Amino acid sequence: MDLLTEPDTLSGYPFLDPVKEERFDPTVHLNYVPPEKKITMQDLLLSQSATATPIAGTVPFPLLSPRGVRAYRKALFQQDVIEKCASSPFPGTLVLRDAVKHSQFIRDFWTHPETMKIVSDASGVPLEVVMPTEIGHTNIQTEGATIAEMVGNLKVEPSVEKLELSLEERAYDPLKDETSIIPWHYDSYPYVCVLMLSETDGMVGGETYIKKGNGEAQKVEGPQIGHAVMLQGGEVQHLAARAKGVAERITTITSYCAQIRNIYDSSYTTNIRPYADLGSLYPEWTRYRLRKLRDEITHYLDKAEHESNFSFQREELQSVITQQIEYLQRTSRQMVSPEYQEQILKKYGKAAYYDVFRIWETVQDLPEFETLASSTDQERGWMPESVYWMDLQKSIETIRMKKPLQSTFGTHPWSKSRKYYMGDELLRQGLNEVFLDWLGSSGLWDVYSKHRVSNEFK
Numbered sequence: 001m002d003l004l005t006e007p008d009t010l011s012g013y014p015f016l017d018p019v020k021e022e023r024f025d026p027t028v029h030l031n032y033v034p035p036e037k038k039i040t041m042q043d044l045l046l047s048q049s050a051t052a053t054p055i056a057g058t059v060p061f062p063l064l065s066p067r068g069v070r071a072y073r074k075a076l077f078q079q080d081v082i083e084k085c086a087s088s089p090f091p092g093t094l095v096l097r098d099a100v101k102h103s104q105f106i107r108d109f110w111t112h113p114e115t116m117k118i119v120s121d122a123s124g125v126p127l128e129v130v131m132p133t134e135i136g137h138t139n140i141q142t143e144g145a146t147i148a149e150m151v152g153n154l155k156v157e158p159s160v161e162k163l164e165l166s167l168e169e170r171a172y173d174p175l176k177d178e179t180s181i182i183p184w185h186y187d188s189y190p191y192v193c194v195l196m197l198s199e200t201d202g203m204v205g206g207e208t209y210i211k212k213g214n215g216e217a218q219k220v221e222g223p224q225i226g227h228a229v230m231l232q233g234g235e236v237q238h239l240a241a242r243a244k245g246v247a248e249r250i251t252t253i254t255s256y257c258a259q260i261r262n263i264y265d266s267s268y269t270t271n272i273r274p275y276a277d278l279g280s281l282y283p284e285w286t287r288y289r290l291r292k293l294r295d296e297i298t299h300y301l302d303k304a305e306h307e308s309n310f311s312f313q314r315e316e317l318q319s320v321i322t323q324q325i326e327y328l329q330r331t332s333r334q335m336v337s338p339e340y341q342e343q344i345l346k347k348y349g350k351a352a353y354y355d356v357f358r359i360w361e362t363v364q365d366l367p368e369f370e371t372l373a374s375s376t377d378q379e380r381g382w383m384p385e386s387v388y389w390m391d392l393q394k395s396i397e398t399i400r401m402k403k404p405l406q407s408t409f410g411t412h413p414w415s416k417s418r419k420y421y422m423g424d425e426l427l428r429q430g431l432n433e434v435f436l437d438w439l440g441s442s443g444l445w446d447v448y449s450k451h452r453v454s455n456e457f458k
Contacts, residue, residue, distance in 0.1 A: 031068065032062060032118050034122065035058035035122055035230075036061070040054050040055060041056050044218065046212070046236065049410070053123075056232050057231040057232060059220060060221060060228065060229050063226060064195065065226065066226065069158065072105065072106065073154075074105075075105040076138060076252075081102050082096075086147050086151070093140070095137075097275070100133075116128075119254075130288055132284060134254065140248065141243060141250075143247065154248070159199065185237065185271070186235070187231075188267060188268050188271040188408075189233070189255035190235065190255075190266050192255050193229075195251065198249050202246055207221055207222045208220045208238055237410065261299035262299070267288075267289075268430040270334070273433075274353055278338045289327070290331075341433050362448060366447055374421075382422075383437075389422075395420060407430075408428065
């Protein structure tokens with residue numbers, strides 16, 4: 001739901017706090033205490049790939065002072081921010097995106113050198129913000145069926161209201177419950193900082209679970225109000241448990257990449273394309289990726305021109321060039337045509353877009369799977385001139401050479417005994433829209449839909 005679908009809300013929100021936002025002051029608004037523990041890739045029994053740096057995440061640590069929390073909430077709940085940034089994917093959930101473009105406080109807080117030093121120190125690696133549109137993405141759980149109703153429940157002063165919980169809700173287990181606010185996933189960008197802006201006393205759930213190398217889930221307690229956690233979410237698979245027992249839950253998230261040359265940048269736009277303004281996202285994405293490319297090339301050139309002991313190695317240069325070619329290709333592939341995306345989402349729905357991995361797992365167990373997938377890939381009647389066919393052949397050759405594949409779900413060797421299909425390739429690249437299109441063209445979507453309907457009536 002968008003604000004434009006609610007004309008009555010455009011006349012204003014008289015219940016919003018009319019006081020102007022504060023000017024960010026790190027000596028007043030910050031209350032940083034280093035995290036007591038940092039979780040390493042080794043702790044999680046995960047091997048470190050070219051994508052990863054050693055620190056996988058942190059336990060919660062204090063970041064904002066009480067005044068800082070209220071100043072941030074005041075900045076969020078300005079009428080200008082609500083009118084220009086609010087959307088609601090479903091009742092009870094409010095999303096504020098691009099608030100940084102309408103709030104000086106939010107922009108100054110996340111980009112201030114002191115804040116940048118804090119998140120870098122907590123992560124054990126120098127970080128830089130990915131791009132403006134990924135600063136302060138805010139998710140709000142609160143009561144209400146419309147944007148106006150949800151906004152009406154929000155105040156600058158954090159709510160301390162507790163909700164009565166049933167015995168079933170108190171026994172909530174996010175590892176067994178399919179209603180987790182965000183199921184098992186990898187983030188679109190290498191690092192995230194998740195900051196809590198609500199009181200958590202009485203809250204059940206709200207934790208993050210990280211999947212270890214042995215398949216077990218390690219719990220990281222959710223942050224208290226004013227606290228934050230850092231997570232290398234682009235490299236570790238994690239789950240965000242739904243919060244119960246509180247009237248509101250407000251988290252705000254900023255995404256980063258490592259400011260280190262020769263560290264593979266595992267960014268994708270997959271998770272955000274369906275709800276982002278692509279007219280704004282794609283130019284920012286292009287500038288971000290080209291700056292990274294420029295820095296990588298400059299890093300190599302500086303060594304070649306200024307290091308006295310530099311020795312030209314043809315193999316090293318060829319490796320650098322190959323990496324940058326692949327980087328540019330990934331950059332291009334992530335900019336799916338807005339018209340094409342709109343067409344696919346209208347046909348299959350956003351729910352299917354975000355559920356592609358479960359759909360693919362279900363499809364693989366159907367008796368028609370191998371026949372339909374093989375014939376579609378062999379005949380190439382679907383998008384016959386697409387560059388995706390070249391991508392598929394390159395991945396098949398990578399598998400034949402027993403090398404790992406880089407993907408939206410980490411860097412892993414192909415471990416299945418069956419053939420590698422176009423469906424696998426499109427999911428590897430995070431092209432969920434294109435995957436649904438291929439699935440429909442192959443006939444597998446119809447088979448899946450019939451299977452789903454038959455199971456519902458059992």
